[in-house]
Structure formats: structure tokens, C-alpha cells
Amino acid sequence: MLLICHAAYARDTSSDSILAGGTLKPTDAFDMGAGHVDPLRALDPGLVYDMGARDYVVFLCSLGYTQAQIKSMLLPSPGVDTSCGGDESDLDLNYPAITVSDLSGSTTIRRTLRNVGRIKNAVYFASVRSPQGVHAVVWPRLLLFSRRKERITYYVTMIPLKRSQGRYDFGEVVWCDGHHRVRTPLIVHVNTTMDGGSSSGSLGGLQVA
Template structure:
């Protein structure tokens, strides 16, 4: 799909953000590459995977939601932070192909202050998806002032564990 045309004014006032910190990324590196990968990337030998939670790719609090493409339901959680007006309400709007069933819970996020965080779940299942390479749609959180869009991608054979690592 691509990123489209950049609008700096809208980028400076996104409404909601998906927070990710160093610990999240380091935990993902641990899940994916282990201690050796963490040391290579972070270049800090005092930081070890034993001190960090393992964070699978589907668990990263990314705006893009990637899930396995399969008939049974798969659920992920995301957390957004309100960086817009203190009193804001967002309604979930889905734009999905018919081959995917998606449920967002809750489907309404009500914020009473700036900096407030809300967590929601996205449950995805596919029907008649055997043989497809991937299926793509989107979730938009819509307020009176903002539209915060997240791509949802369902991919066949998404690994449950990271690729094998050489010692």
C-alpha cells in the first residue's frame, strides 16, 4: 500500500500513538535472536535476555497488526495513548475483505485526559483462505478530529517461534 503523501501538520497532531520502548524492542530481539543478537545490536553486555521478557513479533505494540491467516480465531492486544484533546472518544471502523472476520473489543475508546492509555483486543479469523498468500484490511479509530489507521495483515504460516539460531 505504501505510506502515501506526508502531511506534517497531521503528523504533529496524531490523536493516538502506539507506544514502544527500548524494553519492548530488546525483548523482541531476545525472542528473535537471543543473547548473541541482543549483544550485537544493543552493544551493551550488561543487558541480557534473562533480564527481559521475550516479546513475540505479534505482541509488539505496533500500529500494523500482523496475525496468522487461519480459520480459527487469533487475538492480539494493542495499547494506545491519547496525545490529542483531553476529552476524546474514538469509534472502531473496520475495512476488511469478506474472507476475514475481525472483532475489536472494546469498539469504543473514551479518554478523559491527555496521556491516558487504553488497551483493546483484535480477534481475526479467516474463511476460505486456504492457499491465499495474505489478506489485508484496516482498523481505523475515528474521533470528531482524528482518524488513526492501522493495517491488519493476515499471513499464512506465521511462525510460532523465531527462526532457528546458530550458536
């Protein structure tokens, strides 16, 4: 299964925010996901988030399903590993959006991108727009794809800076190679403050304060 979030646009033809029907408020990720699909750009997406049966098994494990229950949901397929390791996180489902509905401390989420572009030796650089009240860090900030390395995993650590007062806030991670723009929405609900209003953490030796 291929999940494409970047063959889409989130602005109208005048570069203004797309408005939601009925309310006419500026749309967010809950209204239109990563945006409206652009069919021409979808023909050459550059990067995709792809998933197989094992990814869904791990997701079900993270929700508390047993191996027996998971086996009962799958069609007979001897090649699918239905075991659970006990350390799975539902946040790590390789979906083209990152949603944390109960951010109470520094949280790291994993995603894996696959290069399906015509250029196999591609270099992508990351930019981040943190949701309000959150500090988001992406590591690594540079992805080097090759013919032998078409899948690369990256991590996003989100650190709450203040309470979001019962609302969801939105940001994004964008990967660019000069031609493709791969956008992943960040959707976060913060339920606490850390250390009396200050936050600190680390990722790969990088200190955040």
C-alpha cells in the same frame, strides 16, 4: 519512538484509489503502508503507537534471541530490562499495522495507543473492515482517554473463514473521535479453513460465528 499511521491518506484528490507506479494497479499496504504522509495532519495526529527499548527487547525474545544475545546488541543502558518471559509474541510489536502471514486459527493481537492530542479527555470509537475471508473483532470498541490515562491497550482477534488461495487480503481498523481518524491496516494470509468451512470464537464474552 513514535509511530504514526493516521497522518496519511490512501486516496487521491478525486477519492479514487492511488495507483502503484509501473503496474498502475490500485495500491495496497505493501505498496504504501498506511498511505501518503500529510504533513499538516502529522502536526496533530491525535493518537500514536509509541515504543521504547523494552518493546524491542520483547520482540527479539519472541524471535528466539537469548538474553545474552540481546544484551550484546544494546548500548550500555542499566535501565533496560533484557529478560525474556517465554510467552512473547512477535505479532504484539506495537507497530501501526497488523500483519499475520500464516493465519491458521483464531489469533488475537495486542496494540497500545497513546493520546497526544490537545484534548486529554478524548473518546475514540472503533470501526473495522475485515480482510476478505477473515472475521476481525476489536475489543474494546470504545477508548476513553484522560490526563491520568493517556495509554490504552486494545485487542484485535482475527478468525479465518476460508482459504485465501495464496494471496494476502487487506482490511483496516479505524479509531475516530470526530476530528482525528486513526487508521491501522490489517494484512492477512490465511493458510487453512476451520471446522470444514465454519469458524467460531470468542473475545471478552462476545461470540463470533
